[in-house]
Amino acid sequence: MRRPVNGRPGAPPQGPREAPWVALEEHQRRLADVRMTDLFAGDPGRFERYSFRVADILVDFSKHRITDETLELLLDLARAAGVAETRDAMFAGQPINVSEDRAVMHMALRNRSERPMPVDGQDVMPQVRGVLDHMRRFSEGVRAGRWRGYSGERITDVVNIGIGGSHLGPQMVVRALRPYADGPKLHFVSNVDGAAIHDTLEGLDPATTLFLVASKTFTTLETMTNARTARQWLVRAAGDEGAVAQHFAALSTNLDAVAEFGIDEENAFAFWDWVGGRYSLWSAIGLSIAVAVGFERFEELLTGAYEVDEHFRLTPLRANVPVLMGLLNVWYGNFFGAETWAILPYDESLTYLPSYLQQASMESNGKSVTRSMQPVTWQTGPVVWGQPGTDGQHAFYQLLHQGTKLVPADFIVPAQAQHPLKEHHDILLANFLAQTEALMLGRSVEEADTPAKSFPGNRPTTSIVLPRLTPRTLGSLVALYEHSIFTQGVIWDVNSFDQMGVELGKELAEKLVPEVQRGAPEEGAHDGSTAGLLRAIADMRGRS
C-alpha cells in the first residue's frame, strides 16, 4: 500500500532496495487476507521458530502477520540496504551521522570488555573509564554523606535539571528501578513551564538539596532557565553565592559557562560528540541513576545493554532480535500503511518507557531526506505512543481491538514481580496474555450475538518477557530498541542521528520572547494568526 509522502505520491526507493521492496509489496497483497490463527493451525512449530532469547529476555514474533517468506524478503531488504555493513561501520567508529560528520558510539559507554572502541582511529575507552570512575566517586560521595551542603548537612534530595535526552532516560530508569532506590530522593525538572521548578522546590530544603544540571552546551534555554531559578532559590536561602559549588554539579562540556555559573570544575562531567542526547543515559547523563540506586546497579544497567550490543554485533541478521524488531516496523509501516506503533508495558514501573521510546524513535527516524540529501518517497518513522498495560485496557484498547486502524504493538512484561502481592501479578500476567491472544483471535459476527461485539482480530503484537525487571534486564531492553531504531533508519536510508527538525522552532521562539514580553508583535513579522494570538494573550494577561 503506497501512501503519499509530504503531498507527493509514494514510491519505492531507487537502487538496490527497489527489487526487494517491490517483492514485499506483492507479497503483502498475497498475505493481506491470511489470518494468523490459520498460520498457527498449520504450523505447530511456529512459536518456537519465531521466538528468540537474548540476554535472558524472551521476544516472541510469532503473533505477527509473517511467514518464512516474509522474513526472507525483509532480510533481502535489510541486505540490500546494508544493515550489517552500516552496523559494522557504526561499531568501527566511522562518521555514520553524515549531516554532522560524527561517529555514533554510545556502545562504548557500556563496553564491559577489553575491546577498544575507536572513534577517528582513537580508542575512546580510556576516556569512558575515566568518566565512569568520576561518576563512581561522585555518586558514592553523595550517597555516603561525604558530600555536604552549605550548612554542613548531608544531601537528602537530588534534582536533575535537563530536557529531552538529558531528562527522559534518567527519569525512565530511576522510576523503573524504584525498588532498588536506596540513595537520596530523585526529582526531575524539564519543562520550562515555571510550575515544574516551582512545585518541585516548594517541597525541598535548600540546605540538603543537590542539583545536577544536564546540558551539553550549558545554553539549552529551558534547562538554563530552570537552573537559574534553582540557583536563585539556593543563594537566597544560603545567603552566599559560594554555596552554589556545594549544591550544583554539571553534565556539560562547556567548562567556561559551568565555572561562570559557580560550579566547581571538579564537578563537571564530560561528554563527547559521538554520544547523541537520546543515547546518553549510559553516559554522565545517567549520574542521577547512579546516585539513586548506586554505581554498581548503574554498571549492571550498562552490562545488560552490552550483552545486547554483542548480540546485535555478532548475530546473523536472520536471528538478530533488534534487526527483526526493526524489520517488523518497516513491514507494517511501509507495506500495511500503519502510521503508529504502540508500546504497552505490563509494569507500572515502566510508566515512562513509552515516552522514552517515543523520543528514541521519533527523533531518530521522523525524517524526510535520505542520507544523500534527497527527499524520501516512502514513509519513515512511526508515531510511537502507549501507556502501561491494564490501564490502557480501560482506556484506548477499544480502538486497538475494534477501530479501523492497524496498530502494531509491543507488549512487555516481567515474569516475576518486585513486590509480594502474588494475586496482583497473576492477574496482570493473565491480562497480558489475554490481550495479545484477543487481538489475534478476534471474534466473527457469527460468534458474537451482535456485530457490535465482533472483533476483526488478526492484529499483530510482539511479546517481550523479562524474567524480572532488574538494572540488567532494563539495560538489555533499552538496547534492543536502540538497535531496532537503528535498523529502521538504515532501511529507510535516513540519518537517525541528527535532529535538525527542532531548529526552526527554537529560532522562532528566541525571536518571539521579547515580543511576548512587551505584549505586541513586531510589525509584519508574523502571519495573522501568530500576531493575533500574541495580541490576545497580551490582552488576557493584562486582565489579571
Place this chain on the structure above:
Amino acid sequence: MRRPVNGRPGAPPQGPREAPWVALEEHQRRLADVRMTDLFAGDPGRFERYSFRVADILVDFSKHRITDETLELLLDLARAAGVAETRDAMFAGQPINVSEDRAVMHMALRNRSERPMPVDGQDVMPQVRGVLDHMRRFSEGVRAGRWRGYSGERITDVVNIGIGGSHLGPQMVVRALRPYADGPKLHFVSNVDGAAIHDTLEGLDPATTLFLVASKTFTTLETMTNARTARQWLVRAAGDEGAVAQHFAALSTNLDAVAEFGIDEENAFAFWDWVGGRYSLWSAIGLSIAVAVGFERFEELLTGAYEVDEHFRLTPLRANVPVLMGLLNVWYGNFFGAETWAILPYDESLTYLPSYLQQASMESNGKSVTRSMQPVTWQTGPVVWGQPGTDGQHAFYQLLHQGTKLVPADFIVPAQAQHPLKEHHDILLANFLAQTEALMLGRSVEEADTPAKSFPGNRPTTSIVLPRLTPRTLGSLVALYEHSIFTQGVIWDVNSFDQMGVELGKELAEKLVPEVQRGAPEEGAHDGSTAGLLRAIADMRGRS
C-alpha cells in the same frame, strides 16, 4: 485519499452523507497543494474569521488547511449526518446509545440552570442535586476533619481506587488544579500491577487514610483486587474489620456488594446508566476532586462545562466551536489520511490531559460498525496522543516537523501562569507561538543551507488559549472535547457511547488467571504462542 478499512477497500458512506463526502474528496485534491501561508497572505481577515471565543477560551482554527469552501462542505456533511438532530436527541434524553439502549446525559450533572433534564421522560435533576448535596456533605466533612479514622485522627490522605473512566478524569483534574489543593493529599491507584498499590500504601498511615473505591458494578477486577489489598492493609493495622466503615467510601450502584465489603450505605454514592465511564468526572466519580480542592471549586468546574454545553446546544453549526473541532478531525482523518491527532498542552499541570482525551476519544470512536450494525468502509477515530509542550519539543516534535506523516495537533496554553515565575511563562508562551508558526511556515530547501534543514511546513494546528487554568476554564476545555468527540461519532455514524471492544480481552483474561496460577496452559485451549508464553513465564517464575 481513500484508505483501506480492516483489509477492505475504503469507500464513502452510502445515503445522505455520500454526496458531501465525495465533494470533500474532490475539494481536498484541489486544496492539497495550497499553502496556508498563501491563504494568510491573500486574506487579512483570516485570523479573525476563523478564531472563536467560547466561555472565555480563544480557539483559533486559522492555521488549518481550510477555506470558506472547506467549511461549507464540512458543514454540509454535518447536516447530512444529522449532527444537530442527534445533539438535540441527546439533550432530550433519547436513547442515542443504541447498542445498550441508554440515554447519554452527563450534561445533567453540570446543568447549572433550572431547566429540567429528561431521561425516559423523567427529569433527572432532583437525583443529580441529591447526589451533589451528598458529595458536598461528605467532602466538607473530610476536609473539615469531622470525618475521623479508627484511632480518632482526621484524614490526611485520600486514595482513589478506580480504573479507566473512574481514574483518568479525577487524576487529570486533581493534577491540573494542584494550585487550588487545600484538602487532604490525593493518591490514585488504577493498575492491577501490585507495584501501584504497594508503593502507594508504603508511604501512608492507615489511621489517617481514606479510600474511595470507584466501580459502578463493584466487580471490576483491577479495582476490586486493589481495594481488597487496601482493605487487608487497613484491617491488619486497625485490628478490627469494623474500621473499614471509617476508611472506605464507594462510588458504586451495587449496594449489596458495597455493604458486604464493609462500607456504610451512607457512604455509597449513586450513579446512573446514562453516565458513561469516560464522561463521569462530573458525577460522584469526581468526589476525589471535591475532597482535594473543595466543593465550591468542583461546582466551578461544572459551571465551566455547563457554559460549553449551552454553547454547543444553542449555537448554529457554523460558529459552534466543538462542532468545528470535530469536523477538522474528520477533514484530516478521512480526506488527508491522517491516523493520529496530537494533544500538546503548554502547561505542566495538564500532564494527564493527553491520556484523558486519549480515552475520551479512542474508546468513543475506535469503532468499526455503524449505528445500524453495518461494517464501516471509512476511517473512524484517530489515535490520540501527546505530552506537555516544551518537553515534547525536545522529544518527538522532530517527526511533527520533518517526518513523512501528517499529524494535526491541538496546542493548549494558559495566558496567565499560576506561579510567580514570569520569565518562565514568557518563554513558554514564546515557544507555544513559535511552534505553531514553524509548523505552518516550514523552510524551503533554498532557504536552508542543506536539505536536512528544510521543513515541508503547511502542518495544521489548532491553538486553544485559556485566560488562566481555573476550575471553570478546565471544565469548559474538557466539555469542548467531549462535544467534538460526539460530533465526530455522528459524522462517522458510530455509537460513541459503548465500549464492546474491551469485552473479549476481559473474558480471555478471566479464563487465563487459573492457568497462570498453576503455570500450565489448558490443553488445546490456546494458539502456540499464548501457550508457549505461558509456559515460558511459569519457567521464569520457577527460577526465582
